[in-house]
Amino acid sequence: MEITRKNPNSFLTKTNGYLQGYSYSLNPYVGCSYGCHYCYVHKLPVALFKKKEWGTWVEIKDEKPNQFLGELKRAKKKGKVTIFMSSSTDPYQPLEAKELRTRRLLEVIAEMPPDFLFVQTRSPLVTRDIDIFQKLGDRVLVSITVETDRDDVRKIFSPKAPPIQARINALKKLNEENIPSQAAVSPVLPFSPNFTNLLRNATKRVCLDDFFLGDGSGGRRSQALGLSKLFSQIGEEEWFSPENIEYVKDLFLHVFAKDQLFISRQGFIPPDGSHEE
Structure with missing residues (x-):
């Protein structure tokens, strides 16, 4: 597994297509160590550009101080904010147990809740963050594959x-x-x-x-x-x-x-x- 780090220009990405009803997607990582054979992402540009086998590499998105909080504030000023986490990675893949990237983003979200947050994962690690989901109430839906x-x-x-x-x-x-x-x-x-x-x-x-x-x-x-x-x-x-x-x-x-x-x-x-x- 090749692990690298990056400083993204933004964490929130405007959505279109299948993610009907969402204003943004949120991917704490690029790539996914689960590498499921049916995953459509490894045929998308984000994976093809890497030119490495899907499931063998992950990029960790490092945050600059208050970067995500600033993004969220600006997004909320523009209107309703509905977030899909995540569209091209698993936010609770094994690295998350140590890196806490998803956890840190969720802590900001709990501080400034969007209109709705959808969390998609296949990992039981998601139960670690029940305390944050409880703060969001009916503004969140956790989906486990x-x-x-x-x-x-x-x-x-x-x-x-x-x-x-x-x-x-x-x-x-x-x-x-x-x-x-x-x-x-x-x-x-x-x-x-x-x-x-x-x-x-x-x-x-x-x-x-x-x-x-x-x-x-x-x-x-x-x-x-x-x-x-x-x-x-x-x-x-x-x-x-x-x-x-x-x-x-x-x-x-x-x-x-x-x-x-x-x-x-x-x-x-x-x-x-x-x-x-």
Whole structure:
């Protein structure tokens, strides 16, 4: 793993495209040590410019004194501030345990809360910051990726990701502490018949997404990543289909109410009233 540091001109980046309803994205790092094989980011300019294998390098964004606080103040003067953290990295990847970059940014956010903050991760380390999330109340939603409950599948698609049970335990902890949170079954990977019940015991909200609705290109980007070969490798080719999302949705509706289940972009946009139309 190659670790470098940089001093960014800014931490907040204006958003467009898939991040509907957000005024800014916030990435504490560049690159991601998890290196999931299905991650769309390693085909984006931010990764291609590096010319190194995705998952083998991370840049830590170092902050100048009061830099982020100043950015946040200026953003709030311009109107509503809705932040997606993070769009091209995991804010709680292993480095965060030592670097505390995400924690430091969240401390500033708690001091000057935006209209809404969405936190996307696959790491149980997120529970470390429950104290800050509690200060934000309903201005935050913490989303933990749990694509499957099958460890054989995880080892094929995201071998460096945290253990599945640790993520489910993190969801339970957030739920017990009344932190607005959800399980992001995103992307949907082959799972066991008991998966829906496992999540039902851990969270009150689920978002489902697949390689066709969620990759921004109707599945072309996912095909280019060679994902169909990975599904074939485990003998689960039928799961790599645009029709599969309806089958999965029906399974989840057996244990979750309609207002607890969200599909693709619906599960990632800010709640009504917190974002500009």
